Amino acid sequence: MRIEAQQLARRFGAFVALDGVSLSVGEGELVALLGPSGSGKTTLLRLVAGLDFPDSGQILFDGADATAVPIQKRQVGFVFQNYALFRHMSVGQNVAFGLEVNRKKFQMTGRQIRERVSELLRLVQLPGFENRRPHQLSGGQRQRVALARALAIEPRILLLDEPFGALDAKVRKELRAWVRGLQQKLKITTIFVTHDQEEALELSDRVVVMNHARIEQIGTPAEVYDYPATPFVWEFLRGTTSRELAT
Amino acid sequence: MERIIPVSHPTIRDPWPIRAVLVGVAIAFSVLFLLVPLFAVFYEAFQKGVFAYLSAIQKPAAQSAIQLTLLVASIAVPANLIFGLAAAWAIAKFQFPGKSLLISLIDLPFAVSPVTSGLVFVLLFGARGWFGPLLSAWNIKIIFAVPGIVLATVFVTFPFVARELIPLLQSQGSDEEQAALSLGANGWSTFWRITVPKARWGILYGVILCNARAMGEFGAVSVVSGHIRGLTNTIPLHVEVLYNDYDYVGAFAVASLLTLLALVTLVIKGLLTWRMQERAF
Ligand SMILES: Nc1ncnc2c1ncn2[C@@H]1O[C@H](COP(=O)(O)OP(=O)(O)OP(=O)(O)O)[C@@H](O)[C@H]1O
Ligand SMILES: [Mg+2]
Numbered sequence: 001m002r003i004e005a006q007q008l009a010r011r012f013g014a015f016v017a018l019d020g021v022s023l024s025v026g027e028g029e030l031v032a033l034l035g036p037s038g039s040g041k042t043t044l045l046r047l048v049a050g051l052d053f054p055d056s057g058q059i060l061f062d063g064a065d066a067t068a069v070p071i072q073k074r075q076v077g078f079v080f081q082n083y084a085l086f087r088h089m090s091v092g093q094n095v096a097f098g099l100e101v102n103r104k105k106f107q108m109t110g111r112q113i114r115e116r117v118s119e120l121l122r123l124v125q126l127p128g129f130e131n132r133r134p135h136q137l138s139g140g141q142r143q144r145v146a147l148a149r150a151l152a153i154e155p156r157i158l159l160l161d162e163p164f165g166a167l168d169a170k171v172r173k174e175l176r177a178w179v180r181g182l183q184q185k186l187k188i189t190t191i192f193v194t195h196d197q198e199e200a201l202e203l204s205d206r207v208v209v210m211n212h213a214r215i216e217q218i219g220t221p222a223e224v225y226d227y228p229a230t231p232f233v234w235e236f237l238r239g240t241t242s243r244e245l246a247t
Numbered sequence: 248m249e250r251i252i253p254v255s256h257p258t259i260r261d262p263w264p265i266r267a268v269l270v271g272v273a274i275a276f277s278v279l280f281l282l283v284p285l286f287a288v289f290y291e292a293f294q295k296g297v298f299a300y301l302s303a304i305q306k307p308a309a310q311s312a313i314q315l316t317l318l319v320a321s322i323a324v325p326a327n328l329i330f331g332l333a334a335a336w337a338i339a340k341f342q343f344p345g346k347s348l349l350i351s352l353i354d355l356p357f358a359v360s361p362v363t364s365g366l367v368f369v370l371l372f373g374a375r376g377w378f379g380p381l382l383s384a385w386n387i388k389i390i391f392a393v394p395g396i397v398l399a400t401v402f403v404t405f406p407f408v409a410r411e412l413i414p415l416l417q418s419q420g421s422d423e424e425q426a427a428l429s430l431g432a433n434g435w436s437t438f439w440r441i442t443v444p445k446a447r448w449g450i451l452y453g454v455i456l457c458n459a460r461a462m463g464e465f466g467a468v469s470v471v472s473g474h475i476r477g478l479t480n481t482i483p484l485h486v487e488v489l490y491n492d493y494d495y496v497g498a499f500a501v502a503s504l505l506t507l508l509a510l511v512t513l514v515i516k517g518l519l520t521w522r523m524q525e526r527a528f
Contacts, residue, residue, distance in 0.1 A: 051428070072428060072431045072432070084422035086427075086445075088444045097432070101430065149426075149430065153430055
């Protein structure tokens with residue numbers, strides 16, 4: 001699905017978190033939102049998801065206005081920064097949740113749901129983990145359960161908020177190559193947030209560089225790296241301090 | 248390289264005489280003010296034997312007091328459970344005008360003396376109260392009747408569930424709720440499938456304390472009840488009546504029921520505290 005954001009603005013009291021942000025994401029594209037802490041990445045992602053609503057501006061899904069559509073109707077898969085797994089449920093129940101609460105829509109029997117859950121767990125390489133509890137999993141495994149849970153509702157778009165932020169460097173590298181592979185296999189339009197420039201450049205089709213509630217530049221990894229549009233982009237992508245800023 | 252000092256060991260060690268005195272004082276106080284009264288209740292209750300104890304409890308007035316207490320608790324506890332859930336949810340999840348006022352208001356019953364609480368209801372619903380004429384015109388009796396006792400108990404036990412749940416829900420945040428919404432759940436099923444199960448031990452904890460107070464409340468209930476034997480006496484009121492009649496075995500036998508309730512409450516409370524710590528990660 002195509003996503004268009006037009007002149008999105010969001011204020012919290014007097015604080016401007018998004019200041020006229022426009023962006024379009026093509027069918028099946030993987031776009032990275034890159035920027036320093038507090039630049040408005042999560043805010044933008046939440047507006048696209050329908051977890052929050054803009055003060056002004058529009059969001060279009062496949063050309064149709066979705067600005068006022070509530071999150072339940074948007075069919076987006078959202079993976080939270082801290083995964084937000086349901087801690088009182090097993091892994092299987094977590095993944096099944098979206099199918100259980102939408103039984104009317106999905107028309108699935110209990111058995112079909114169980115089959116779908118084990119299929120999804122195989123997809124995220126956690127076969128047979130149905131009866132584990134979230135607290136019995138490692139960070140990387142929790143992340144994949146969150147992904148399986150989001151994919152269960154057959155989302156039209158996938159939104160990932162710092163999906164690898166809480167993982168150590170090694171797991172992070174493995175997992176992001178794997179997520180990229182999965183995204184290409186499923187051909188699902190995806191936006192992910194990161195403040196790691198290497199991650200953004202390696203993983204995405206296009207990078208959106210944000211700073212102070214605005215977009216500084218949008219382009220392919222090669223474009224933003226070789227032809228930075230502003231001093232900030234240059235500094236953030238190559239500056240000696242940027243690596244420390246990012247972590 | 249800096250050496251890491253394990254923090255689990257106390258770094259300050261008091262000399263043993265000080266420790267001995269502090270521990271001794273703490274134990275002496277606990278024995279004097281907690282264990283001795285506990286023992287005394289059961290000692291007095293069984294002073295004339297098990298048979299006297301059982302017959303004191305089986306007297307009609309005692310039985311009706313027990314029934315009334317159970318009735319009142321079975322209304323007050325669910326009412327405050329529903330209120331506490333709703334209030335805690337609203338306070339933890341939403342911003343709205345008057346929120347801090349609501350938080351302070353929830354604490355009001357803890358801040359006000361129970362006698363005052365009772366008097367407020369007399370002032371409102373008593374024969375000469377604000378709504379007195381209206382109520383007597385419709386032939387509804389609240390004060391010196393069961394409805395007044397229920398009202399006073401609900402008021403006094405109002406904060407328990409809400410107080411327990413507000414910080415719990417606040418600390419748990421709303422990420423899981425948002426995840427549920429993003430998976431297509433509506434607000435109602437998010438509340439029942441996510442918020443309530445997540446807070447279930449806290450809810451139970453609040454209910455247990457609420458129940459203990461609902462069954463044990465004396466002051467406010469005493470004001471509105473009118474002490475009509477067999478009709479408007481709850482267990483605590485009945486204990487006082489028996490005591491004033493010099494029926495010590497009866498008084499302590501009935502009081503021992505409340506004491507048992509307290510012990511059971513403490514055990515469950517301990518288990519729940521342990522359970523909640525286990526689950527917090
Ligand atoms: N609900 C809110 N109320 C008030 N201010 C908010 C709220 N949400 C976000 N903000 C502010 O908006 C700004 C942008 O926040 P946002 O979460 O979008 O940043 P971010 O780019 O995702 O940062 P990070 O990399 O640290 O996650 C921050 O300064 C934040 O304090
Ligand atoms: Mg963020």
